[in-house]
Amino acid sequence: MSAADEAAPVSAAEAKTLFTPFADVPTLILAVSGGPDSTALLMLAARWRKARKYGPRLLAVTVDHGLRRESADEARAVKRLARRLGVPHRTVRWRGKKAQRVSQQAARQARYRLLGGAARAAKARHVLTAHTLDDQAETVLMRMSRGSGVSGLGAMARASPLPLSGEQAIELVRPLLDVPKARLIATLQHAGIAFVDDASNRDPRFTRTRLREAMPALARAGLDAPALALVARRLRRADRALEAAVDVARATLSETPWCQRGPIVLAAKKFRRLADEVALRLLGRAIACVGNEGPVELGKLEALYAALRSEKATASSNIVRVRRTLAGALVTLTPETLMVERAPARKTRPPSPS
Numbered sequence: 001m002s003a004a005d006e007a008a009p010v011s012a013a014e015a016k017t018l019f020t021p022f023a024d025v026p027t028l029i030l031a032v033s034g035g036p037d038s039t040a041l042l043m044l045a046a047r048w049r050k051a052r053k054y055g056p057r058l059l060a061v062t063v064d065h066g067l068r069r070e071s072a073d074e075a076r077a078v079k080r081l082a083r084r085l086g087v088p089h090r091t092v093r094w095r096g097k098k099a100q101r102v103s104q105q106a107a108r109q110a111r112y113r114l115l116g117g118a119a120r121a122a123k124a125r126h127v128l129t130a131h132t133l134d135d136q137a138e139t140v141l142m143r144m145s146r147g148s149g150v151s152g153l154g155a156m157a158r159a160s161p162l163p164l165s166g167e168q169a170i171e172l173v174r175p176l177l178d179v180p181k182a183r184l185i186a187t188l189q190h191a192g193i194a195f196v197d198d199a200s201n202r203d204p205r206f207t208r209t210r211l212r213e214a215m216p217a218l219a220r221a222g223l224d225a226p227a228l229a230l231v232a233r234r235l236r237r238a239d240r241a242l243e244a245a246v247d248v249a250r251a252t253l254s255e256t257p258w259c260q261r262g263p264i265v266l267a268a269k270k271f272r273r274l275a276d277e278v279a280l281r282l283l284g285r286a287i288a289c290v291g292n293e294g295p296v297e298l299g300k301l302e303a304l305y306a307a308l309r310s311e312k313a314t315a316s317s318n319i320v321r322v323r324r325t326l327a328g329a330l331v332t333l334t335p336e337t338l339m340v341e342r343a344p345a346r347k348t349r350p351p352s353p354s
Helices: 014-020 035-051 072-086 106-123 133-143 181-191 207-220 225-253 268-271 276-290 298-308
Strands: 027-031 057-063 089-093 126-128 159-161 171-173 264-267 322-327 330-333 337-342
Touching: 014 035, 014 057, 027 035, 035 057, 035 072, 035 181, 035 225, 072 089, 089 322, 089 337, 106 126, 106 276, 133 159, 133 181, 133 207, 133 225, 171 337, 225 268, 264 268, 268 276, 268 337, 276 298, 276 330, 276 337, 298 330
Parallel strands: 027 057, 027 126, 057 089, 126 171
Antiparallel strands: 159 171, 264 337, 322 330, 330 337
């Protein structure tokens, strides 16, 4: 894509391509903060819907985290624009006690919870966000910096279950994931629509901000946003293939039902013959099924897998070779079986006498 194309407004024909997959959906929630990306999402969706005789009901939802003085004014500005575009609007607020310094992760979790609540109230199954090509590239870089595996480096999917919504049937959709941010800004400028400039997006304390500032230098070296997004798409394709291989391995190595009260039992010899990545993922799935302490950290899972594959663990003997806990699961390896079950409750020490 040329520099001119990257800054060209999004056309009506392109918008039609972006939103037509939702033509038969009853209701669409548009997550609109007031920034350029989400404001463009609101404008493009509204124009697409207005050009159709039939289509979904649109509802713009603004999450007011209450973390900045300007947030209430910004929510009202979104409401005015939505009314002008003929789209109903609702503001949802993050209430309750907050930490003195709220992390971006905590704010993101609150946003998804509130969007999920708004979707349930509207009986909507789709929440559209304005993540862009630039956001995808930054996500790849962030996950690279954290040492993510294949799944993590696949970055954001175009559609996935809405996190923390409490309802797996609510889908988070990113229709603008292949659109550069510059094109969305050009779209708004061409239409004469104002948007919010959130200064926190330039706060150097945040990793994403620092990576964003490094993007021009990376682009000069050939590692621009389209290239990073291409890496993500290819890794997502590889991830799907690996997950399919894990499905086969699960059916081959285990005859017991998963994610029920009983333990998961795998054939140890067959497990050792699996490719490392497939075995690692199968082990992670089993721990996630029976554990009760949250997501399985990749680094800790790799350490456990290394212990299972160690020379000591694979020595010929009838005694237990490995017995470890991870994420609330107890993993026991014998020469014949690899068993994953719920770990016993941790013993708490009685309070010391004063």
